[in-house]
Amino acid sequence: MKIAMRIQAIAAALLLSATTIYAEDNLVKNGNFEEPGAGWALNKATIEEESGAHFLRLKAPDEPTQVQAHQRITLSGDAKKLTLKFKVRYEDIQSGAEKWHDGRLIVHFKNAAGENTKPAPKPVAFRGSSSSWTEKTVELEVPDGSATVEILFGLFQAKSGTLDVDDVTLTP
Numbered sequence: 001m002k003i004a005m006r007i008q009a010i011a012a013a014l015l016l017s018a019t020t021i022y023a024e025d026n027l028v029k030n031g032n033f034e035e036p037g038a039g040w041a042l043n044k045a046t047i048e049e050e051s052g053a054h055f056l057r058l059k060a061p062d063e064p065t066q067v068q069a070h071q072r073i074t075l076s077g078d079a080k081k082l083t084l085k086f087k088v089r090y091e092d093i094q095s096g097a098e099k100w101h102d103g104r105l106i107v108h109f110k111n112a113a114g115e116n117t118k119p120a121p122k123p124v125a126f127r128g129s130s131s132s133w134t135e136k137t138v139e140l141e142v143p144d145g146s147a148t149v150e151i152l153f154g155l156f157q158a159k160s161g162t163l164d165v166d167d168v169t170l171t172p
C-alpha cells in the first residue's frame with residue numbers, strides 16, 4: 001500500500017515537471033489555441049471548438065482568397081536549430097490557379113531590420129484530405145543573423161478545402 005502511494009506521488013511529480021518544461025520551452029504563444037485572442041493574428045481564419053478543445057481552422061471561401069493565421073516570435077539565445085511540431089488534419093484541399101495555391105505552412109526568419117534571412121525554410125504543402133489528426137515535425141535551421149521567426153499557416157487562394165491545426169510548439 002505504502003509503495004503504491006509512493007509510486008503515485010512520484011508519477012504526479014514527474015507529470016508536473018514535464019508540464020512545466022513544456023510550458024517554458026515552447027516559444028509559441030497559445031500554440032494549443034485554448035486562450036481566446038492570444039498569440040495569433042488571424043486573417044479570415046477562425047478558432048473552432050470540438051468536445052471542449054479549441055483548434056485553428058482555415059476554410060477556403062467561395063471566392064479564392066488568402067486565409068491565414070500567423071505569429072511572430074522574437075528569438076532569444078543563439079539556438080542554431082529549432083523543432084516545430086503541430087497537429088494537422090485537412091479535407092478536400094484543391095489547388096487554385098497556381099500550383100502553390102494550396103494549404104501550406106510557411107516559416108520566415110528575419111533579421112532585426114525585418115528582412116528575410118537565408119536560407120529560408122521550405123514550405124510544407126497540404127493537399128487533398130487527411131481526416132484524422134496527425135502530428136508533423138519540421139526541423140528548422142536558424143539562418144545567421146535571425147532575430148525573429150514568423151510561423152504562418154495559410155490557404156492561399158485554394159479552390160476548396162479546410163485545414164485544421166492544433167498544438168503548435170517551437171522548441172530549441
Ligand SMILES: [Ca+2]
Nearest residue numbers: 032054055166
Ligand atoms: Ca487545442
